[in-house]
Amino acid sequence: MQNPIQLIGRATLGLFSEIGRLAVFAGRVKGAALTPRWYGGEILRQMVRIGFYSLPVVGLAAVFIGAALALNIYEGGSRYGAEQFVPSIVVLGITRELGVVITGLMLAGRVSAGIAAEIGAMRVTEQIDALETLSASRYRYLYAPRFIAALITLPVLVALADIIGVMGGWLVSVYGLDFDSTVYLRNTLDFVTTNDILAGLIKAVVFGGVIAIMGCYQGDRSQAGATGVGRAATLSMVGAAVLILAFNYVMSTLFVEIGL
Amino acid sequence: MTHPLLRLEGVEKTFGRNQVLRGVDIDVARGQSLVIIGGSGSGKSVMLKTALGLMTPDKGTIFFDGDDVTQATGKAREKMRARIGMLFQSGALFDSLTVWENVAFRLINSEGMRRKDAKERAIETLKKVRLGPDVGALYPAEISGGMQKRVSLARSIISEPDLIFFDEPTTGLDPITADAINDLILEMVRGLGAAAVTITHDMASARKIADEIAMLYEGQIIWRGPAKDVYASGNEYVDQFVNGRAEGPIQPAL
Ligand SMILES: Nc1ncnc2c1ncn2[C@@H]1O[C@H](COP(=O)(O)OP(=O)(O)O)[C@@H](O)[C@H]1O
Ligand SMILES: [Mg+2]
Numbered sequence: 001m002q003n004p005i006q007l008i009g010r011a012t013l014g015l016f017s018e019i020g021r022l023a024v025f026a027g028r029v030k031g032a033a034l035t036p037r038w039y040g041g042e043i044l045r046q047m048v049r050i051g052f053y054s055l056p057v058v059g060l061a062a063v064f065i066g067a068a069l070a071l072n073i074y075e076g077g078s079r080y081g082a083e084q085f086v087p088s089i090v091v092l093g094i095t096r097e098l099g100v101v102i103t104g105l106m107l108a109g110r111v112s113a114g115i116a117a118e119i120g121a122m123r124v125t126e127q128i129d130a131l132e133t134l135s136a137s138r139y140r141y142l143y144a145p146r147f148i149a150a151l152i153t154l155p156v157l158v159a160l161a162d163i164i165g166v167m168g169g170w171l172v173s174v175y176g177l178d179f180d181s182t183v184y185l186r187n188t189l190d191f192v193t194t195n196d197i198l199a200g201l202i203k204a205v206v207f208g209g210v211i212a213i214m215g216c217y218q219g220d221r222s223q224a225g226a227t228g229v230g231r232a233a234t235l236s237m238v239g240a241a242v243l244i245l246a247f248n249y250v251m252s253t254l255f256v257e258i259g260l
Numbered sequence: 261m262t263h264p265l266l267r268l269e270g271v272e273k274t275f276g277r278n279q280v281l282r283g284v285d286i287d288v289a290r291g292q293s294l295v296i297i298g299g300s301g302s303g304k305s306v307m308l309k310t311a312l313g314l315m316t317p318d319k320g321t322i323f324f325d326g327d328d329v330t331q332a333t334g335k336a337r338e339k340m341r342a343r344i345g346m347l348f349q350s351g352a353l354f355d356s357l358t359v360w361e362n363v364a365f366r367l368i369n370s371e372g373m374r375r376k377d378a379k380e381r382a383i384e385t386l387k388k389v390r391l392g393p394d395v396g397a398l399y400p401a402e403i404s405g406g407m408q409k410r411v412s413l414a415r416s417i418i419s420e421p422d423l424i425f426f427d428e429p430t431t432g433l434d435p436i437t438a439d440a441i442n443d444l445i446l447e448m449v450r451g452l453g454a455a456a457v458t459i460t461h462d463m464a465s466a467r468k469i470a471d472e473i474a475m476l477y478e479g480q481i482i483w484r485g486p487a488k489d490v491y492a493s494g495n496e497y498v499d500q501f502v503n504g505r506a507e508g509p510i511q512p513a514l
Contacts, residue, residue, distance in 0.1 A: 127354055134341075135341045135342055
């Protein structure tokens, strides 16, 4: 048996080399995304797949989160007679944190795992080798389009999630908690600032990158067989979710620091 | 002295503890059809993948048309790959693209040809492998294994390469379809004047398409000679393999 120190040492080394490999991979994808040639058709196809087909899950998640948030703030606020803050806290919570985090986490499952499974299957059926022998780089043809599409579509999805989330809070407040509809909406719009929205959208771009890169990375490394592909999907989902939460915290701290 | 089109010198490749290639030396001349035989898992596919640069050998050198391409990257690698076609063991068709888009992939995505022109060329090439234009619109999952092999063959020859690799082109096909594939390979190779390296365990296929046959065993080329001599090689390993006997110096991989 290994002693605990060895075990911890090995795990730490493993973690650092994994981070290193991921960083090198991300650098290559970024390089391919920033230089010609671009496969426009592929980028469009991925935008539809990542963006358009994610609308239902993102919308549903946002409406429920907004509704639950309004309910809880009302309950908590009423202890201090502060019910009137429901609209402002809902819109702040949604735009800065919940809209973007929920969208990111849903897409870590739907999109990142999907990309990993797809690329993994292409890897084990030699389609990636075939691509390279046909003189098309997998970074340019497969990974960069997914990366670019995620960077573009995530902010759009998050903007929609913000609106739908606020509507969820409004629904509960107006139909369940006796708020006046016009007053609720006016309070929301008066309170929210461009910075609140911007903070969420900047996070969205970063999360989009994380989701695409994690999916491509795990798929690219996928081992042969159905278990290998399944494992790639799981690893990418878990990895993307953890990175999203960690980056979210770091960025929130940073935004507070610089007053965004 | 003219150099061979492809030449592998002392190529070694190890995965973990699994020493797959242990110093492979082999060369292929222009227009020559070389068949490589060897047991399952003996490293035949790995050998082709190192030659193509899909895997980097641990040791040894690969020359293509006289140039050392072992570590080639970017433009040099692309220039080499533009002259080589590869038929993968699994077919490796892109399942998100239609048959004609698969066949025309190199033209559209590497050579920048217009889709309309590329489609015409793809349909023409499909005709060479006896597939009608209606097949072009289908997806790979919608056609049989034999048809997939033919599509893959069409994809590997569309830009008229100087060298084509065929990795087990007839494995998994019924004998009649397999023989049709053999005929197509002969036709393509003769028609293009291309060199071919074909991996197979199918001796009927080997004798039909080979000028020369070589055998890979324990990571090295242990015999090479004209196709007609393969049954009188005087090598007990080759004898056992070509006659398909369980008894002999080679242990069956069970
Ligand atoms: N990417 C890889 N990683 C690890 N081992 C591999 C890889 N590719 C092939 N191998 C191993 O190399 C050996 C030879 O494989 P291969 O060349 O596919 O055999 P074959 O002669 O049947 O084509 C096998 O033991 C296989 O497990
Ligand atoms: Mg093989």
